[in-house]
Amino acid sequence: NAGVMQNPRHLVRRRGQEARLRCSPMKGHSHVYWYRQLPEEGLKFMVYLQKENIIDESGMPKERFSAEFPKEGPSILRIQQVVRGDSAAYFCASSPLRSTDTQYFGPGTRLTVL
Amino acid sequence: QKEVEQNSGPLSVPEGAIASLNCTYSDRGSQSFFWYRQYSGKSPELIMFIYSNGDKEDGRFTAQLNKASQYVSLLIRDSQPSDSATYLCAASSTSGTYKYIFGTGTRLKVLA
Numbered sequence: 001n002a003g004v005m006q007n008p009r010h011l012v013r014r015r016g017q018e019a020r021l022r023c024s025p026m027k028g029h030s031h032v033y034w035y036r037q038l039p040e041e042g043l044k045f046m047v048y049l050q051k052e053n054i055i056d057e058s059g060m061p062k063e064r065f066s067a068e069f070p071k072e073g074p075s076i077l078r079i080q081q082v083v084r085g086d087s088a089a090y091f092c093a094s095s096p097l098r099s100t101d102t103q104y105f106g107p108g109t110r111l112t113v114l
Numbered sequence: 115q116k117e118v119e120q121n122s123g124p125l126s127v128p129e130g131a132i133a134s135l136n137c138t139y140s141d142r143g144s145q146s147f148f149w150y151r152q153y154s155g156k157s158p159e160l161i162m163f164i165y166s167n168g169d170k171e172d173g174r175f176t177a178q179l180n181k182a183s184q185y186v187s188l189l190i191r192d193s194q195p196s197d198s199a200t201y202l203c204a205a206s207s208t209s210g211t212y213k214y215i216f217g218t219g220t221r222l223k224v225l226a
Binding site for chain 2: 033035041042043044045048055056059091093095102103104105106107108
């Protein structure tokens with residue numbers, strides 16, 4: 001009965017490289033949310049996806065960031081040409097079929113950009 | 115700009131006391147509210163959710179919601195040192211996508 005899984009747990013990238021973060025929702029959950037938490041700050045919504053659909057990406061920076069949730073496999077948050085300001089904890093949360101249900105968080109990926 | 119506000123703290127309480135954490139929200143249409151606990155370097159862990167006005171109790175925790183005042187609170191009875199963490203209040207957005215709007219969190223310290 002696994003919870004939300006994220007990998008890698010820690011990711012180090014140099015400026016200009018790409019970061020790829022993966023999230024597998026809880027079994028039976030079809031809604032995935034990505035949040036970012038900067039050091040000493042609260043969680044900020046980035047994007048909400050269902051299988052093969054981006055529902056709300058209003059929190060995503062317009063450039064360099066993209067997300068997908070394919071029919072098969074995990075959800076991916078991709079950051080191209082990373083900059084130091086991208087260093088943060090990225091959390092994925094999932095909820096069941098009804099999107100009003102409670103969101104359960106994964107352990108997060110801590111991205112460090114050198 | 116829809117916001118959720120919390121006092122950042124730290125809120126210090128002695129062991130065994132009641133800790134009271136407060137949260138206000140600006141979107142009057144918000145329907146669902148959540149309290150998460152986050153230990154340093156860890157992910158948020160759900161404590162309670164509340165949808166209806168009034169109190170909801172679960173063990174040592176009581177969530178209170180007052181929609182008229184746009185106010186949510188969390189009471190922790192018999193506080194323990196292990197309760198020391200940051201407590202995040204979240205409101206479910208009314209935009210139709212049910213994303214959460216989080217407060218910045220209140221840091222709680224329970225003194226042994």
